[in-house]
Amino acid sequence: MTLLAPLGLIGLLGIVALIIIYIIKPNYQQKFISSTFVWKLSLKYRKKRIPTSKLRNIIIIICQILILAISAFILARPSQILKTRATEEEVILVVDSSASMFTKNSDGETRYVRAVGLAEKRTDDVFSRKGTVSVLVADSKPYFLFQRFTEAQSDDAFFELRRLTNDETLCTYGSADMDAAMELCTEITEDNPDAKIVLYTDVDYANAPKGIEVVPVYDRGSEWNAAILNAYAQLDENYYNFYVQIASYGRPSEIGISIDVHGANAESLDDPGIDIPLETVKSVYCREGEVYTVIFRHEFSTIQSYTPMGEEDEDSDVQFMEQIDPRTKAAVKIFSYQSIHISLNVDESDSLRVDDNFDIYGGQKEVIKVQYSSANPNVFTRSALYNLKSYYDRIGKWDFQITEVKRGNEPATEGFDFYVFETSMPEKLPKDGVVVLLDPETAPSGLGVRIENNPYAYFGNGGLRSEPLRSADEEGHPLLNKIVPEDVTISVFRRIGGYDASYKELMYTSTNEPALLLKEDENSKILIMAFSVHYSNIAIRRDYPQLFLNAANYFFPEAVEKNAYEVGEKVKINARGRSVKIGDDGKDITEFPAETQFDMPNTYRIYYTPFFERKADDARKTYVEIFVRVPMAESNVWKVEDGLNTPVKAPDASDFFKDLLLYFAIGLVSFIFIERFLHIFEGA
Secondary structure (H helix, E strand, O other): OEEOOHHHHHHHHHHHHHHHHHHHOOOOOOOOOOOOHHHHHHHHHHHHHHHHHHHHHHHHHHHHHHHHHHHHHHHOOEEEEOOOOOOOOEEEEEEEOOHHHHOEOOOOOEHHHHHHHHHHHHHHHHHHOOOEEEEEEEOOOOEEEEEEEOHHHHHHHHHHHHHHHHOHHHOOOOOOOHHHHHHHHHHHHOOOOOOEEEEEEOOEEEEOOOOEEEEEOOOOOOOOEEEEEEEEEEEEOOEEEEEEEEEEEOOOEEEEEEEEEEEEOOOOOOOOOEEEEEEOOOOEEEOEOOEEEEEEEOOOOOOOOOOHHHOOOOHHHEEEEEOEEOOOOEEOOOOOOOEEEEEEEOOOOOOOOOOOEEEEOOOOOEEEEEEEEEOOOOHHHHHHHHHHHHHHHHHOOEEEEEEEOOOOOOOOOOOOOEEEEEOOOOOEOOOOOEEEEEOOOOOOEOOOEEEOOOOEEOEEOOEEOOEEOEEOOOOOOHHHOOOOHHHOEEOEEOOEEEEOOOEEEEEEOOOOOEEEEEEEOOOOEEEEEOOOHHHEHHHHOOHHHHHHHHHHHHHOOOOOOOOEEEOOOOEEEOOOOOEEEEOOOOOOEOOOOEEEOOOOOEEEEEEEEOOOOOOOOOOOOOEEEEEEEOOHHHHOOOOEEEEOOOOOOOOOHHHOEEEOHHHHHHHHHHHHHHHHHHHHHHOO
């Protein structure tokens, strides 16, 4: 036990005062008086009680002394020692490992190497003073390189520090999660609030927290960066415009842009296309720290103004360039491409080269072959299919090639990706694509569904009546996206007598019979709509084309949502087949949607194994390409942040001592109670 306020023991002087009071307290003198028998008898009883009275008085005095002693100790704050405060110096060295730390000065030394060197020197200084050192690497997932090493572990400490500079991949190409790094420091600061945090970084903090020493590692005199922040292609009047966002940090600069279009204007996946170079007619003058959007537009472009990234930017921040082939000086129109490589042209090499190039993919639409076969083709189904084609042409996603089977001709059962059969059904099901059966009057072999010959109709009031459908999927299936089954009515439908367990019911009739069935496994993708658009209001509602759009998005999902990502960004991968793998040596991914992320800027291929087997002469593209770049924020090599979360807290005595006041208070109350009780007993 220790006393946090020893001066409180002055209260023990109260015991001396108590003793003095008892010493100077006047005693009653014994007087002899005339007595009677009653007085004598009373005296006899009094003599018998004298020993008890003395004992009680002694106990009362002891209680009073203890009460005063406990009160004095309470004033002195008695505590139990939990741990002792560290007397040796302790530091936590935090090394910023974000992509901007790859910036090089005029001597070719990166900020990251300088940061590690300073951390190594500080470690040596602390060890020389018998202190303790921890080193934390702040990347996207901060971690301790080593923790609480002393001079006895100096060899291991210096080995780990030098390993950081021997392997540059330990410096991430993403952004450092500095908040998580500071949170990780609390593992030490909670145990030792006196531990000092030293941050080696290239970020200027407007409000550096108390207790954190921020050591800048940049070189103002020689470091600057010209960067491609983002780039993409956008269809305009069926031809592509190219958008390139650039900036210069550290100094104003004249920046030129070169664009190499590979595989341009290929008519099919087998067509290699041509290579077309484009470049800025003149360099773009970039003021320091401002973002510029350079738009390479074709000669028929309707783009006259643009606000990049949805932000309000002045017109001076947007530069328009015409697509001119420098070899022929002729205007260029590009309706497809395999890849686009963009690079910067500057007079003097900048200090960070990793963001000087950018690749764009996704300019060659994959063909989806569609066959529509109907005994009585109707305008509603045709419109739904051609609207779907127009929609995908407009967004540049799929090339829907629609083949209509002429009346009297037999439909094909192979060679297509998407089959739509209406009323009249084939004898056998296709084995190589998604099959949609509309109002099937018969069941093809292998369908696994029994369809009654005669349709069922709702009658009432002398004629047909309409009944609403109902949803069989409470959670809402993607095929019913933006479709409300209760708003769809039918008056006639095909009764399905039974179906195998592989089918899932999505909608049913008011008489609890299947209206929309789905089957999906590795070998079969089948959607059955058991009623005709001629006996339903679905034809005049948006639900019918929406159903086809949902079916296309569901059965032909994009493997990735876009073609460019930042390092560390979550990449959602969807099913385009049985399995997917990243790169030639990647592991198969079989559960979708899957998530991954990339730690290096580069081009990555995502391969997928199709659901259906194809003929040898029916080659299809089975991969998509994406470009991974460093985060935009890392291109700004002169970042200024508002503040930094601090893990440093003021020393708290409760971290080192356990308060014992409660126990002393219990003792104080107990002795007061005993002393009072004895006084009550004395007067009884």
